Amino acid sequence: xxxxxxxxxxxxxxxxxxxxxxxxxxxxxxxxxxxxxxxxxxxxxxxxxxxxxxxxxxxxxxxxxxxxxxxxxxxxxxxxxxxxxxxxxxxxxxxxxxxxxxxxxxxxxxxxxxxxxxxxxxxxxxxxxxxxxxxxxxxxxxxxxxxxxxxxxxxxxxxxxxxxxxxxxxxxxxxxxxxxxxxxxxxxxxxx
Amino acid sequence: xxxxxxxxxxxxxxxxxxxxxxxxxxxxxxxxxxxxxxxxxxxxxxxxxxxxxxxxxxxxxxxx
Numbered sequence: 579x580x581x582x583x584x585x586x587x588x589x590x591x592x593x594x595x596x597x598x599x600x601x602x603x604x605x606x607x608x609x610x611x612x613x614x615x616x617x618x619x620x621x622x623x624x625x626x627x628x629x630x631x632x633x634x635x636x637x638x639x640x641x642x643x644x645x646x647x648x649x650x651x652x653x654x655x656x657x658x659x660x661x662x663x664x665x666x667x668x669x670x671x672x673x674x675x676x677x678x679x680x681x682x683x684x685x686x687x688x689x690x691x692x693x694x695x696x697x698x699x700x701x702x703x704x705x706x707x708x709x710x711x712x713x714x715x716x717x718x719x720x721x722x723x724x725x726x727x728x729x730x731x732x733x734x735x736x737x738x739x740x741x742x743x744x745x746x747x748x749x750x751x752x753x754x755x756x757x758x759x760x761x762x763x764x765x766x767x768x769x770x
Numbered sequence: 771x772x773x774x775x776x777x778x779x780x781x782x783x784x785x786x787x788x789x790x791x792x793x794x795x796x797x798x799x800x801x802x803x804x805x806x807x808x809x810x811x812x813x814x815x816x817x818x819x820x821x822x823x824x825x826x827x828x829x830x831x832x833x834x
Binding site for chain 2: 599632635636639640669672673677678679680683684685686687690691694695699700703704721722723725728742743746747750751753754757
């Protein structure tokens with residue numbers, strides 16, 4: 579097989595994964611398609627510059643992040659609609675309404691650092707992120723995956739810093755709850 | 771600004787500390803709360819672990 583055909587194959591093979599990343603961030607199939615297509619087009623411009631598949635993937639993901647931000651910019655108005663609050667406040671179920679104490683004290687998660695490298699853990703983590711309500715998921719991914727600053731996120735989505743903190747707070751509480759149920763309740767992480 | 775905080779309030783501040791530098795009085799009120807509240811101390815540990823996990827996940831997703 580020629581080098582060019584081989585390269586085309588590699589690019590194509592990585593497409594589903596990139597689409598999944600873009601969808602989880604943008605929550606819109608058409609925008610995700612656009613972002614991924616633009617990314618792959620950029621790679622086709624310079625087939626000679628990649629030494630191997632892993633280098634190609636690293637490069638593609640880096641470019642994809644920019645393309646995702648471009649899409650967010652282009653669709654700011656539609657995106658803003660999503661940031662109206664979604665999902666109820668976990669605070670109510672976690673804390674006593676009077677006095678604000680924990681209803682049930684947080685569990686000891688032990689020393690799970692080693693398990694953080696396991697594929698199984700990443701799958702649970704990604705499933706938990708996918709289950710966040712759309713607005714919470716969007717801002718959480720902008721912060722954690724795109725690593726945008728809070729100012730930038732507020733500007734892109736035209737929301738206030740307070741709105742953003744509320745959304746992030748809810749997303750993180752939900753993620754914590756999900757990890758508790760789907761990982762820490764079933765995995766022993768105490769040191770041997 | 772008050773120095774005594776509820777667990778609910780402390781939880782919010784702990785998460786916010788990932789996004790903005792806390793004011794000295796906020797930090798002080800957290801420290802004082804943790805001295806007396808083992809639940810919030812455990813929560814802080816959970817928050818630190820989650821942050822670590824997200825860092826590992828970024829690596830896994832972007833290069834793995």
